[in-house]
Amino acid sequence: TRLGGAYGAMLCAMLLGGMNYNNNLGLGLTFLLVSLGLVTMHHAHGTLAGVRLRLLEAVPGFVGGEVRFRLLLEHSSNVARPALEIGFARAESGNVTTDLPPRGSSDATLVLPAQRRGRVALERFIVSTSHPFGLFRAWAYWRPLTRVLVWPAIDPHAPPLPAWQSDAALSASTRQGGHST
Numbered sequence: 465t466r467l468g469g470a471y472g473a474m475l476c477a478m479l480l481g482g483m484n485y486n487n488n489l490g491l492g493l494t495f496l497l498v499s500l501g502l503v504t505m506h507h508a509h510g511t512l513a514g515v516r517l518r519l520l521e522a523v524p525g526f527v528g529g530e531v532r533f534r535l536l537l538e539h540s541s542n543v544a545r546p547a548l549e550i551g552f553a554r555a556e557s558g559n560v561t562t563d564l565p566p567r568g569s570s571d572a573t574l575v576l577p578a579q580r581r582g583r584v585a586l587e588r589f590i591v592s593t594s595h596p597f598g599l600f601r602a603w604a605y606w607r608p609l610t611r612v613l614v615w616p617a618i619d620p621h622a623p624p625l626p627a628w629q630s631d632a633a634l635s636a637s638t639r640q641g642g643h644s645t
Contacts, residue, residue, distance in 0.1 A: 468599040471501060501599055508602040511593045514539050515548065515564065520571065522586070522612040525578045531612045533576070533586050537562060538569035547595040550574065552587065578614040585611045 475498055482490035516538050523532040539545055544566050551559030551574070560572045574589065592603035 465594060465598055465601050471599055504597050505600045507596055508593060508600040511545050511595050512602045512604060514541055515545060517606055519608050519610055522610055524613045526615045527578050527581050527617040529578050530575050531578050531584060533574045535572050536569055537564055539564055540567055542566050547593050549592050552589050581614050581616045583611040584614050
């Protein structure tokens with residue numbers, strides 16, 4: 465991440481400063497912060513490891529509207545999985561962030577704009593996390609094999625539907641002498 469890059473640049477500057485001035489406390493602090501960064505990298509990977517995804521349902525829509533895909537995220541470890549981000553691109557407005565409790569599950573809904581009618585496939589999306597500290601980003605791609613139907617848009621200027629009579633009203637008018645063909 466950008467924060468991780470700035471953290472790395474700061475550590476390089478601290479290392480050069482500690483070596484230049486022969487400052488053992490500065491070098492010790494630098495190596496301590498490097499080890500903290502490495503532990504953070506493993507925790508970011510561990511937050512995402514073991515998370516299972518399942519598609520619950522695909523909700524169709526109309527052209528000009530949106531279609532929805534409900535996902536279930538679950539895991540079986542005793543450690544909570546916070547700040548899981550699900551979406552199609554990084555820092556996009558339609559991304560969803562969810563937290564998984566220990567030995568639990570959580571659902572998330574991905575929303576796609578319905579731009580054309582027909583079958584629309586759920587494209588490859590990313591499940592990622594920057595937990596803890598935001599120094600590293602761990603991610604995984606998932607491409608489900610599912611499609612949802614997008615119906616044609618309803619014409620707002622269409623004429624009203626014809627009035628209909630119930631079967632009882634139609635049979636009463638026939639008994640009074642009316643003919644039906």
